[in-house]
Amino acid sequence: GNSVTQMEGPVTLSEEAFLTINCTYTATGYPSLFWYVQYPGEGLQLLLKATKADDKGSNKGFEATYRKETTSFHLEKGSVQVSDSAVYFCALRASNAGNMLTFGGGTRLMVKP
Amino acid sequence: EAQVTQNPRYLITVTGKKLTVTCSQNMNHEYMSWYRQDPGLGLRQIYYSMNVEVTDKGDVPEGYKVSRKEKRNFPLILESPSPNQTSLYFCASSLEARANYGYTFGSGTRLTVV
Numbered sequence: 001g002n003s004v005t006q007m008e009g010p011v012t013l014s015e016e017a018f019l020t021i022n023c024t025y026t027a028t029g030y031p032s033l034f035w036y037v038q039y040p041g042e043g044l045q046l047l048l049k050a051t052k053a054d055d056k057g058s059n060k061g062f063e064a065t066y067r068k069e070t071t072s073f074h075l076e077k078g079s080v081q082v083s084d085s086a087v088y089f090c091a092l093r094a095s096n097a098g099n100m101l102t103f104g105g106g107t108r109l110m111v112k113p
Numbered sequence: 114e115a116q117v118t119q120n121p122r123y124l125i126t127v128t129g130k131k132l133t134v135t136c137s138q139n140m141n142h143e144y145m146s147w148y149r150q151d152p153g154l155g156l157r158q159i160y161y162s163m164n165v166e167v168t169d170k171g172d173v174p175e176g177y178k179v180s181r182k183e184k185r186n187f188p189l190i191l192e193s194p195s196p197n198q199t200s201l202y203f204c205a206s207s208l209e210a211r212a213n214y215g216y217t218f219g220s221g222t223r224l225t226v227v
Contacts, residue, residue, distance in 0.1 A: 032213045036218075042220060042221070043117075044156075045218070046216070049215050089155075100146070100158050100161065100171060101205075101216055105155045
């Protein structure tokens, strides 16, 4: 079946540091890939997505590139802020699984001033 | 404002007392889904619906029921709740079932069964 693996947290960074959260996936066919963010006490919000190989999704300074050859979709940001502290989920959606969204385990990011 | 609305946000109940968590979306989305989120287990899909009157089981459907009588509503029913159903529940919707559409999530319902 489909699966998503992301680095375990928490990831603790100082403000303005560079962020990378690794995400790799296993899926048959050609899934779409997503990053969601969950702030404390809230639901998940779509951060960015990519629907085919070599696509780059970007939003609010975050970026991720769909790499089919390495089955990866790593999340990056050049300069994090305290307000970026949240849990980040990598996910895929594929037609072979009823188009269900399959999530990774989540990575907690803590940014210190 | 385009949104998915869940109610209630918090609920404490006793074992065996039937309850319903409501979910409504105002975006005319075809696809709706319920997830539960548990520490160490991540997000797991309970049920989903591709359209009105079409529902199907996700990964963890035991102990839950759903219905989709109207496009906008997708209630989650626990006929006889048990303590292992204590969890954070999310309703989500997407425009269509196709893979390239992301989900819009509700704010969550924190359920405690004692």
